Amino acid sequence: MPEYLPTAPYRGTRDFLPPEMSVRTQVFEHLYEVLERYGYLRYDGPVLEPAEIYERKSGQEIADQQLYTLTDRGGRRLALRPEMTPTAARMIAGNAGSLQFPVRWYSHPNCHRYERPQRGRVREHWQINADIFGSESPNCEIEMFELIHDLLRSVGATEDMFLVRANDRNLLSSALTDLVGVTAEQLPQVFALVDRWEKYDRTTLAEQAEGIGLADKQFEKLGDVLGAGTALLDELPAPVKDASNLVQVLSSEAAGLVRFDPMIVRGLAYYTSTVFEVFDVSPDNNRALFGGGRYGDLAGLFTSRQITGIGFGMGDVTLMDFLGTHELTPKPRSEVDVVVIPVAEELAGAARTVATRLRGARLRTSTPLELRKLGKELGKADKAGARAVVIVGREDWDSGQVTIRDLATGEQNQVPLDEAPAALAALLHD
Amino acid sequence: MPEYLPTAPYRGTRDFLPPEMSVRTQVFEHLYEVLERYGYLRYDGPVLEPAEIYERKSGQEIADQQLYTLTDRGGRRLALRPEMTPTAARMIAGNAGSLQFPVRWYSHPNCHRYERPQRGRVREHWQINADIFGSESPNCEIEMFELIHDLLRSVGATEDMFLVRANDRNLLSSALTDLVGVTAEQLPQVFALVDRWEKYDRTTLAEQAEGIGLADKQFEKLGDVLGAGTALLDELPAPVKDASNLVQVLSSEAAGLVRFDPMIVRGLAYYTSTVFEVFDVSPDNNRALFGGGRYGDLAGLFTSRQITGIGFGMGDVTLMDFLGTHELTPKPRSEVDVVVIPVAEELAGAARTVATRLRGARLRTSTPLELRKLGKELGKADKAGARAVVIVGREDWDSGQVTIRDLATGEQNQVPLDEAPAALAALLHD
Numbered sequence: 001m002p003e004y005l006p007t008a009p010y011r012g013t014r015d016f017l018p019p020e021m022s023v024r025t026q027v028f029e030h031l032y033e034v035l036e037r038y039g040y041l042r043y044d045g046p047v048l049e050p051a052e053i054y055e056r057k058s059g060q061e062i063a064d065q066q067l068y069t070l071t072d073r074g075g076r077r078l079a080l081r082p083e084m085t086p087t088a089a090r091m092i093a094g095n096a097g098s099l100q101f102p103v104r105w106y107s108h109p110n111c112h113r114y115e116r117p118q119r120g121r122v123r124e125h126w127q128i129n130a131d132i133f134g135s136e137s138p139n140c141e142i143e144m145f146e147l148i149h150d151l152l153r154s155v156g157a158t159e160d161m162f163l164v165r166a167n168d169r170n171l172l173s174s175a176l177t178d179l180v181g182v183t184a185e186q187l188p189q190v191f192a193l194v195d196r197w198e199k200y201d202r203t204t205l206a207e208q209a210e211g212i213g214l215a216d217k218q219f220e221k222l223g224d225v226l227g228a229g230t231a232l233l234d235e236l237p238a239p240v241k242d243a244s245n246l247v248q249v250l251s252s253e254a255a256g257l258v259r260f261d262p263m264i265v266r267g268l269a270y271y272t273s274t275v276f277e278v279f280d281v282s283p284d285n286n287r288a289l290f291g292g293g294r295y296g297d298l299a300g301l302f303t304s305r306q307i308t309g310i311g312f313g314m315g316d317v318t319l320m321d322f323l324g325t326h327e328l329t330p331k332p333r334s335e336v337d338v339v340v341i342p343v344a345e346e347l348a349g350a351a352r353t354v355a356t357r358l359r360g361a362r363l364r365t366s367t368p369l370e371l372r373k374l375g376k377e378l379g380k381a382d383k384a385g386a387r388a389v390v391i392v393g394r395e396d397w398d399s400g401q402v403t404i405r406d407l408a409t410g411e412q413n414q415v416p417l418d419e420a421p422a423a424l425a426a427l428l429h430d
Numbered sequence: 431m432p433e434y435l436p437t438a439p440y441r442g443t444r445d446f447l448p449p450e451m452s453v454r455t456q457v458f459e460h461l462y463e464v465l466e467r468y469g470y471l472r473y474d475g476p477v478l479e480p481a482e483i484y485e486r487k488s489g490q491e492i493a494d495q496q497l498y499t500l501t502d503r504g505g506r507r508l509a510l511r512p513e514m515t516p517t518a519a520r521m522i523a524g525n526a527g528s529l530q531f532p533v534r535w536y537s538h539p540n541c542h543r544y545e546r547p548q549r550g551r552v553r554e555h556w557q558i559n560a561d562i563f564g565s566e567s568p569n570c571e572i573e574m575f576e577l578i579h580d581l582l583r584s585v586g587a588t589e590d591m592f593l594v595r596a597n598d599r600n601l602l603s604s605a606l607t608d609l610v611g612v613t614a615e616q617l618p619q620v621f622a623l624v625d626r627w628e629k630y631d632r633t634t635l636a637e638q639a640e641g642i643g644l645a646d647k648q649f650e651k652l653g654d655v656l657g658a659g660t661a662l663l664d665e666l667p668a669p670v671k672d673a674s675n676l677v678q679v680l681s682s683e684a685a686g687l688v689r690f691d692p693m694i695v696r697g698l699a700y701y702t703s704t705v706f707e708v709f710d711v712s713p714d715n716n717r718a719l720f721g722g723g724r725y726g727d728l729a730g731l732f733t734s735r736q737i738t739g740i741g742f743g744m745g746d747v748t749l750m751d752f753l754g755t756h757e758l759t760p761k762p763r764s765e766v767d768v769v770v771i772p773v774a775e776e777l778a779g780a781a782r783t784v785a786t787r788l789r790g791a792r793l794r795t796s797t798p799l800e801l802r803k804l805g806k807e808l809g810k811a812d813k814a815g816a817r818a819v820v821i822v823g824r825e826d827w828d829s830g831q832v833t834i835r836d837l838a839t840g841e842q843n844q845v846p847l848d849e850a851p852a853a854l855a856a857l858l859h860d
Contacts, residue, residue: 005483007524007732010508013476015521018535021472037789039766039796039814042451046443046554047477047510047540048498053435068478070500073544078440080477080510091445094437100810102799105448110477114503124476135799139778143799146782150789253779302437336469348569349683352576359467359580366469369532369565369573380530384469 012115012123019332024126024316026330027323028108030154031128031314038147040106040130045087047110051079053086053301066113080112083313084129085270085298092133093302101134101307111315120287120318131311133298138245138252140310141166141274144292145249145257148278148312155319156328162289165261166276168246169293172262174236180221186212190222194265197226226263233260245294246274264291272296274310285325290314334385337364338424341377342392351392354402354417358390361421363428382407387428390420442545442553449762454556454746456760457753458538460584461558461744468577470536470560475517477540481509483516483731496543510542513743514559515700515728522563523732531564531737541745550717550748561741563728568675568682570740571596571704574722575679575687578708578742585749586758592719595691596706598676599723602692604666610651616642620652624695627656656693663690675724676704694721702726704740715755720744764815767794768854771807772822781822784832784847788820791851793858812837817858820850 009015016024032042055063068080081087084107092099107129115121130147132140145164152162172194176182182190189212197205209219225232230250233241241247250260258276266275277291292312299307323329338358342351351367358365366384368377374391381389391403391412402420405412406427415423439445446454462472485493498510511517514537522529537559545551560577562570575594582592602624606612612620619642627635639649655662660680663671671677680690688706696705707721722742729737753759768788772781781797788795796814798807804821811819821833821842832850835842836857845853 004733005480005520005731007520009476009520010478010480010506011504013478015476015517015524016474017521017525018471018473021474024474025472034789037792037794039794041448041765042455043448044446044451044454046439046445048440048443048542048554050435050440068500068502070498072498074441076440087445090435090437090439091447094445095447100813104796112478124478132799137800139797139799142782143797146786254782301435303434335471352572352684356576359464362467364467364469366534367569367573369562369569370567383530 010123012117014122014124018335022332023330024320026333027155027319028126028128028316031151032106032108034147034150034154035106035128035130038104038143038150040104043088043091043105043107044109045081045084045091045107047080047112048078049081049087049090051077053090054079054082056301066115068112068114081109082113083111084109084127085131085295085311085313086301088129088131088133089299089307090302092307093299093305096299096303096305096307099134102140103133104131105133106130120321122317126316128314129311130314131309133307133309136245136308138248141245141249141294142252142254142257144276144310144312145254149257151314152278155323157322157326161281161326162322163279163281164258164276165264165279166246166249166258166274167260167262167264168244168273169265169271169275170240170273171233171236171244171246172265174240175225175232175262176222178237179225179235180214180218182214182218186214190214191265192267194222194226194263195267197263228262230260232262244273266291266293270295270298276312280322280325282325285321287318289318289322334387335364336366336381336384336386337428338366338388338390339377339381339384339386340365340367340390340392341374341381342367342371343374343394345371347392347394347397350397351390354390354392354420357417358421358424361425363421363424378405378407388424390424440553442547444552444554448765452762453760454750456763457585457749458556458558458746461581462538464577464580464584465536465558465560468534468573468580470534473518473521473535473537474539475511475514475521475537477510477542478508479511479517479520481507483520484509484512486731496545498542498544511539512543513541514539514557515561515725515741515743516731518559518561518563519729519737520732522737523729523735526729526733526735526737529564532570533563534561535563536560550751552747556746558744559741560744561739563737563739566675566738568678571675571679571724572682572684572687574706574740574742575684579687581744582708585753586760587752587756591711591756592752593709593711594688594706595694595709596676596679596688596704597690597692597694598674598703599695599701599705600670600703601663601666601674601676602695604670605655605662605692606652608667609655609665610644610648612644612648616644620644621695622697624652624656624693625697627693658692660690662692674703696721696723700725700728706742710752710755712755715751717748719748719752764817765794766796766811766814766816767858768796768818768820769807769811769814769816770795770797770820770822771804771811772797772801773804773824775801777822777824777827780827781820784820784822784850787847788851788854791855793851793854808835808837818854820854 051069110126112124264277271293273294275293277288294310297306298309340351340354342348355365355367389405400417401414403414481499540556542554694707701723703724705723707718724740727736728739770781770784772778785795785797819835830847831844833842833844
């Protein structure tokens with residue numbers, strides 16, 4: 001007996017059979033459409049990038065533990081991109097001279113991270129990236145929040161299903177320094193602690209705070225600050241608030257799109273002020289769906305030109321979990337609209353002629369490749385989700401006619417070939 | 431001075447800036463549409479696959495020289511897929527029990543091969559794969575040829591621009607054995623020689639033939655066989671022809687879609703009978719665009735079940751070269767349809783309200799993120815390809831009006847906000 005190789009995909013990656021792919025395609029087509037309506041332009045870049053750009057920019061966790069790397073035959077150290085922002089930064093830096101800033105860009109790359117597969121986490125995921133490059137205006141923040149709401153609505157979500165929580169890292173720094181007494185040296189560690197705040201219990205957090213060197217009182221105050229919500233803003237100095245885009249958003253007509261939350265910091269190293277996360281509010285799936293933020297110097301690895309921006313990455317796995325939780329997952333599309341069935345193999349050519357006509361009228365049309373009895377073919381057409389079949393018989397065909405059978409009602413009608421496309425289109429748009 | 435990293439993409443891979451991406455998207459959307467009209471169902475699979483499946487199936491050249499491999503932290507040897515067929519085979523084998531054969535599938539993966547970059551060859555390319563799995567009928571061959579013609583027509587090609595050349599490896603084997611006197615041991619090497627036939631000059635080919643052990647007379651006869659075209663069929667035994675799907679195609683109503691050509695063999699190891707290549711007939715780009723063939727046992731690595739099929743892979747690079755040669759490359763789409771410009775920053779919120787209304791009417795609409803003088807914004811909107819702008823002025827807005835400016839004519843009209851979407855839609859569909 002020969003040994004067969006396993007048919008499962010590599011651990012943490014996914015096969016998309018046609019029904020699953022149909023669902024994915026439908027969901028992302030909605031998202032593309034919204035992005036295009038906002039004037040975002042799609043771009044794309046390679047899966048392989050120099051490993052260095054992630055090691056220097058994406059933060060320790062990605063570089064040390066999550067990066068898939070390889071060395072090519074020319075000795076270049078490469079990585080499978082774990083995220084799209086460094087690629088975008090490289091492209092923006094390389095084309096800064098010819099681009100008219102600000103620009104709105106989006107992409108839909110597959111990204112690889114070596115993670116332990118679990119709910120919401122896979123090793124290859126498909127991520128929508130949407131960014132504005134080259135503007136510091138709070139109009140960008142507002143647009144990002146509007147866009148997020150429209151993206152989620154486009155896949156069927158209503159406002160009560162999700163919540164956009166936003167913070168400004170500068171506001172949090174000010175609060176930590178001025179109100180909690182965190183030192184400049186402790187700040188990065190305390191940020192990391194805040195990022196874990198909702199994942200651990202109080203005791204664990206207290207131990208970690210102690211490890212950083214925070215006194216009990218400081219730990220208590222930290223908890224107050226993180227739980228204060230909008231009230232925290234009253235305690236912060238005016239210059240810090242005046243410099244915050246998020247504070248301006250909160251006093252604009254767009255304030256209702258977002259909730260200020262001092263607990264949001266995000267893990268990625270390059271965010272410099274605004275940060276946000278979109279949460280599923282369902283108790284069955286109470287988790288962050290995706291997030292993003294503003295970076296003060298996106299392309300510093302590639303150019304001396306300071307390019308600011310704001311954006312987010314929206315992965316397919318958490319989005320699909322969200323849709324599943326709220327029963328919003330679309331059904332796979334039917335495989336075809338119409339099947340053209342010849343009653344005998346010698347009419348296969350005639351059936352192809354009919355199919356060509358129907359395709360010309362934008363009807364998704366197939367013909368049997370291996371002809372079986374009519375009853376079997378009807379059953380197969382029905383299973384494929386066809387709305388109707390066209391039966392091509394010898395005598396009919398010789399007189400320029402075909403028979404249309406409505407698969408919903410079983411009704412059959414003989415029509416001239418010329419009239420078949422219109423008759424079928426009418427059935428389909430019934 | 432800090433050292434900056436290069437902004438060029440990794441050698442042999444490509445960045446797609448928005449204008450290039452727009453071209454790529456338009457071309458492939460046409461192809462998707464044709465495939466869906468034929469009832470092909472889209473699927474997808476991971477970039478990373480076990481390296482073994484290529485080493486055992488894709489042929490020596492890919493395995494030895496072209497494969498990007500890596501070892502993950504769990505010690506698994508992986509490869510970036512160089513082609514999609516083994517992934518499809520794995521998925522088909524893993525789901526054979528629940529699939530209703532024959533199935534029509536298509537995909538659009540990015541594939542990696544370590545090649546020397548040159549015209550038509552890159553290291554990461556995007557390839558349309560279309561296959562029929564589970565049928566041995568010549569109806570499959572006919573459909574493949576029809577599909578290829580429709581795909582190329584959908585991107586603007588006419589029948590005089592390309593040629594589908596097809597062969598059957600069994601016909602060629604018979605000709606080589608019976609007419610040229612090639613031995614069974616020599617056959618694989620002679621196939622490889624035939625595959626190089628159009629790439630080398632006669633002297634080089636003669637030397638290589640000698641190396642295989644062919645006598646001068648045999649080499650001459652080989653040249654006659656390969657150049658014989660359809661006339662070769664008269665010299666082949668009837669049982670070999672009767673067993674050939676391609677011969678059946680050549681006597682069907684679809685014969686005009688394809689030219690029988692004994693010189694076509696294709697490199698990939700898994701083709702077992704029909705093989706075909708699509709050629710650009712322009713003297714400026716006289717080369718194979720893409721090709722495919724029939725495999726008798728697709729999934730033998732994964733299952734004892736014999737799954738036959740036929741299909742092709744159509745890469746984006748050669749396709750784009752073809753379109754460029756024939757001046758068929760589409761223009762990048764305009765960035766937006768409409769730009770809504772507030773005359774002062776305090777009207778930014780009003781402009782967003784207008785933009786939301788227009789997006790609701792499916793108009794691609796942007797608003798300035800950083801407001802500059804009206805003249806500058808008009809120029810920018812024009813550059814982005816907008817058909818019109820909506821100007822939001824203080825007094826207009828207070829009375830529920832906006833001003834629509836036709837960017838083609840410069841004509842301006844004040845309209846009530848409610849009427850703006852319809853007025854702009856009318857302008858756009860002018």
